[in-house]
Amino acid sequence: MPHSAPTRTARTTRIARTAGTGRTARPELDRGVPVLMVRIGHYPSSHSPIGAIRSFGRLGVPVHAIVESRWTATAASRYLTGVHVRPTTGSEPDAELVDTIRSVARSIGRPAVAVCTDDESACLLAEHAAELAPDLLLPPVPADLPRRLADKGGLDRICREHDVPAPRSATPADLPELLDAARDLGYPLVLKNLAPFSRLAHPMVGHTTVVRHESELRALDPGGHRSLLLAQEFLPPEHCEDWFTHLVCGPGGEPLLVFTGRKERAWPPGGGSTTLAHSLPNPELAALAAGLCRRIGYSGIADLDWRHDRRDGRYKLVDFNPRQGAQFRLFETTGGIDVVRALHLWLTGRPVPDAPQLVRRFRVGRLDLLSAAAHAWHDRRPPRHLLPVRGTVRAWACRDDPLPMLLETAHSAGTNAARAAGQVKNRIGGKN
Incomplete structure (x- = not known):
């Protein structure tokens, strides 16, 4: 019989406490319930699914993934149970994409927790949840909400409707x-x-x-x-700080788990994805994110980007990603819970344990070196935070799963070198 999302009311936001970088416990997930990593489009160098595959696989949870090719880094992980090659572009009709996802889910043989790593798959699964429910375990999010949040114009309207500061x-x-x-x-x-x-x-x-x-x-x-x-x-970087919240919300938008952290570098600089970040408890920001999710009834994993504008002291929402964020492995509690593990616990009827978040860094290897070089060129001073720090989580490097990094290195070396040549010569703008 397929599992369904429990209807219990979630506990209050957990962000007030913090802890160091010590060893965490191993949470008990239901190993009888597999995971399907869902994506639409072409992202051969994305580290987002690798983090989730390792997070589940180390606990013995079977993980299946939809990939573009068997030669992607994702497909090379030793923790991956099933590789399902289904290349898509995002321009296919919804019905075709839904059929593709449903056929993969049915091939697993038992209901699986769906984890999305891109906005398109999050929107599609929410809008076609009834068709996919027999084969996938999905959060009960309002069908139209992920698309409204992922649409930049829709997010702007939501911010104005709910009095959330935004550029x-x-x-x-x-x-x-x-x-x-x-x-x-x-x-x-x-x-x-x-x-x-x-x-x-x-x-x-x-x-x-x-x-x-x-x-x-x-x-x-x-x-x-x-x-x-x-x-x-444009919010000037000299007056602003980049922050984000990663969270999991239960029915009605009640937070099960909320993390906060600060972005330190990105690639490309000024408008790209995070390459260096620091987890920092921020109760004010956690309350802002949790309050918005309650008001709009958002359910599931979310990754929100904010800019703290020191000129007026407000946190301004610049992106709401209705899915797992690329740097989600920055965040973990002392009990070993990250957002994807929390989702699995909740959708399989298990409680999400209360524990403080670890304080640590997240780095995307060579991309962060490129970003640091671009900043050094622009600022005319040596870059910060280049030396290894205890407690740093690496997006690719992994002793127990080395092959994905090797494939990603070979695939992206030429692309990154070409982009770097242009970036270090250009003026660095701030990301909004």
């Missing part, structure tokens, strides 16, 4: 409106791809991008088609 934003329909938005918001201006699926099928920028002149905007002319961009005010 001023606009969703221009075409180039003239984009130019008008730039005049209103001012330069520098932050640009983001607007919505899930469209960012894969019709990306207008490669990542969060800072533009400083009108000529750069004109180069993004959508050519008569509707603009798929969010234009957002």
Whole structure:
């Protein structure tokens, strides 16, 4: 008989205490319930699924993964029970994507906890939960909510509806409106791809991008088609700090577990993914994130990006990712619980233990070296936090699972070298 999400009310937010970097306990997960890592699109160098596969696999939980190819780093993990090669682009019809996920889930032979590592799969699973429920264990999130949160314009509207601080934003329909938005918001201006699926099928920028002149905007002319961009005010890095909250919410948005931490570097600098981060308890930020999830009824794993603007003292929400975050392994309690383990405990009817979060760092190896080099070039001073620190969690390097790092190194060496040549010459902007 398929498992279903329990309806018990979750306990209060757990963030007030902290602990050092000592050895953690091994939580008891139900090894009879497997996990399916779900993704849509092409991410051969993503470390996000590797972290979850290792987290579950070390506890003896069977893990299956949908991958682009058998030669991806994800497929090479020794902790992976099943490799399911299903390449997708995100431009396929929803029905085709749902059939693909359902066929993989049914091949496992028993209901599995679904863990999403991209916005598209999180949206798709929420919108088609009834069709997938016999084969996948899913949180009871409102069907339309993940897509509204992952859509940058939708998130802006949610922030305004619930009085959550956020940077001023606009969703221009075409180039003239984009130019008008730039005049209103001012330069520098932050640009983001607007919505899930469209960012894969019709990306207008490669990542969060800072533009400083009108000529750069004109180069993004959508050519008569509707603009798929969010234009957002620039929050200067000299006045701001990057923070994030990773959490798991039960029915009705009640938090089961909340973590907070600070981003120290990213690649590409100013608009890319985290390469160096530090877990730091922040009760004020935890309460902001938990309060928003309660008000909108969000259920499941989430990764929220914030900027603390020291000019007005407010934390401003810049992204709400309705799925596991790439740097989620930064966060763990002294009881050995991270967000994916907490999700599994909850969806299999087990309590999520109360324990303080560990204080430690997370580093994405060579990408962090590139980011540090770019910052050093721009700041004209030596980079910080390059030496190994006890308690650092590494995205790729792993003594008991070395092959994924070797494959990722071979795959990304040429790409990263080319990007580095351009990044170290460019002015570093702040990520919004």
